[in-house]
Amino acid sequence: MILLDVDGPLHPWAANPKPDRYRLFEIKAGWRRRLRVWLDPDHGRQLRQLAQDTGAELAWATTWLHRANTEIGPRLGLPPLKVIEFHDATGWKYPAVARYAYERPLVWFDDDFGLHASRREEFVHKRRRLTTALIHVDPATGISAQHLAEARKAFSGHL
Numbered sequence: 110m111i112l113l114d115v116d117g118p119l120h121p122w123a124a125n126p127k128p129d130r131y132r133l134f135e136i137k138a139g140w141r142r143r144l145r146v147w148l149d150p151d152h153g154r155q156l157r158q159l160a161q162d163t164g165a166e167l168a169w170a171t172t173w174l175h176r177a178n179t180e181i182g183p184r185l186g187l188p189p190l191k192v193i194e195f196h197d198a199t200g201w202k203y204p205a206v207a208r209y210a211y212e213r214p215l216v217w218f219d220d221d222f223g224l225h226a227s228r229r230e231e232f233v234h235k236r237r238r239l240t241t242a243l244i245h246v247d248p249a250t251g252i253s254a255q256h257l258a259e260a261r262k263a264f265s266g267h268l
């Protein structure tokens with residue numbers, strides 16, 4: 110599994126200035142409100158290639174939930190992906206991801222692994238016999254070639 114967060118890894122909201130390869134999209138977020146989102150259109154191709162080469166399934170793990178498929182995926186050239194829904198307010202994304210990934214090898218791009226440290230430890234401990242790569246992506250850079258290489262390395266024991 111390759112799990113994708115949007116804000117941070119795909120939309121480097123903290124980058125200033127935004128790297129050249131990013132394009133600005135204004136996404137409607139309700140009556141009159143628009144979100145300014147920076148996306149690198151090449152990320153879609155890079156992530157599809159990663160999934161194909163590693164035999165992994167891409168899925169969304171983002172508070173954008175199903176809107177990731179309507180607003181973000183098409184702008185990156187990603188097909189509709191499974192959306193992991195979060196129902197446990199106390200454990201951040203960990204409980205839902207643990208259930209969805211189950212025993213599958215997991216690479217996860219996010220900028221907020223620092224939240225809920227004890228739930229994180231529990232999550233990693235329960236998956237200690239499974240490939241579990243929590244790849245922190247700085248929201249000032251977004252996913253880079255280095256992060257993608259790290260993902261390939263994590264999966265390499267399972268090819």
Ligand SMILES: [Mg+2]
Nearest residue numbers: 114116117220
């Ligand atoms: Mg984020």
